[in-house]
Amino acid sequence: MRPQLLAVTSSLLRSTTARLYPSSPLAPLSGLILGHQSLAVKAQPQYQAQQQVLYTSQTAANMSATPINANSVLDLIKNRRTYYPLSKDLPISKERISEIVKEAVLHVPSSFNAQSNRVIVLLGADHEKLWDIATDILKAIVPAEAFQATADKMGMFKGAAGTVLFFEDEKTVQKQQSDYPMYADKFPGWATQSDAMLQFVVWTALEAEGAIGANLQHYNPLINERVAAEWNVPSDWKLNAQLVFGGKTGEAGPKSQIPVEERVKVFGA
Numbered sequence: 001m002r003p004q005l006l007a008v009t010s011s012l013l014r015s016t017t018a019r020l021y022p023s024s025p026l027a028p029l030s031g032l033i034l035g036h037q038s039l040a041v042k043a044q045p046q047y048q049a050q051q052q053v054l055y056t057s058q059t060a061a062n063m064s065a066t067p068i069n070a071n072s073v074l075d076l077i078k079n080r081r082t083y084y085p086l087s088k089d090l091p092i093s094k095e096r097i098s099e100i101v102k103e104a105v106l107h108v109p110s111s112f113n114a115q116s117n118r119v120i121v122l123l124g125a126d127h128e129k130l131w132d133i134a135t136d137i138l139k140a141i142v143p144a145e146a147f148q149a150t151a152d153k154m155g156m157f158k159g160a161a162g163t164v165l166f167f168e169d170e171k172t173v174q175k176q177q178s179d180y181p182m183y184a185d186k187f188p189g190w191a192t193q194s195d196a197m198l199q200f201v202v203w204t205a206l207e208a209e210g211a212i213g214a215n216l217q218h219y220n221p222l223i224n225e226r227v228a229a230e231w232n233v234p235s236d237w238k239l240n241a242q243l244v245f246g247g248k249t250g251e252a253g254p255k256s257q258i259p260v261e262e263r264v265k266v267f268g269a
């Protein structure tokens with residue numbers, strides 16, 4: 001990782017960790033604890049029965065110990081690319097991966113704060129099982145003469161270290177639709193948008209850790225039933241994407257870009 005990125009990542013990590021986990025060993029490194037409050041709060045109307053935790057928001061201005069501006073965030077965003085093949089060598093622990101995913105799930109926004117995103121992280125033998133399942137299913141539908149290429153591709157994913165499965169909870173979306181009929185046709189799309197934000201954040205955060213690469217796959221709905229049976233996935237969880245991650249084995253491929261002037265217009269003084 002470039003030194004600048006490393007500094008930004010560790011400063012983001014320290015400030016976030018200090019804020020959310022004041023007792024974490026990382027907290028003292030930041031030199032301050034940013035007004036964390038953990039309160040059981042009056043649940044929001046759509047989640048009357050659910051106890052939720054309230055996090056106080058921090059403005060950039062009062063995060064003086066960890067100066068972060070848009071360039072810090074954009075550097076992390078530019079650092080995220082698609083990588084394959086990936087290896088089983090991870091520079092971070094299983095616990096750290098889990099922490100990154102949980103932090104992303106907690107802080108990615110959702111419409112009306114519905115919190116419809118659901119995630120399963122597969123590591124080791126469970127990760128390999130996923131790609132064996134995909135291979136089995138594809139073998140039944142891909143023409144025999146084309147199957148070797150498919151098998152090689154599945155083998156490539158299996159050779160990585162883990163896969164993050166991204167779901168949206170359809171029960172949550174249906175509850176939104178009945179609570180707010182005026183927006184009923186919008187909620188499914190908004191849930192997918194929130195899940196896409198989560199995918200992007202997890203992808204970006206994992207690659208910010210250094211030698212980790214990832215690529216995004218979509219073998220749903222083909223694999224949905226077998227995945228649900230294998231990992232006891234609730235029936236309301238709809239699989240949207242699979243983020244394969246592991247050690248980088250090379251550079252990201254070239255990427256063309258349409259001139260940004262054709263894609264962004266700015267009006268006004």
Ligand SMILES: Cc1cc2nc3c(=O)[nH]c(=O)nc-3n(C[C@H](O)[C@H](O)[C@H](O)COP(=O)(O)O)c2cc1C
Pocket residue numbers: 080081082083215216217218252255
């Ligand atoms: C919504 C979405 C769907 C994608 N689906 C796949 C996919 O099914 N398989 C794959 O290998 N890459 C997939 N990608 C990765 C894109 O091909 C890749 O992000 C794009 O070419 C830009 O390259 P970069 O990720 O290196 O910036 C997907 C990306 C997005 C955002």
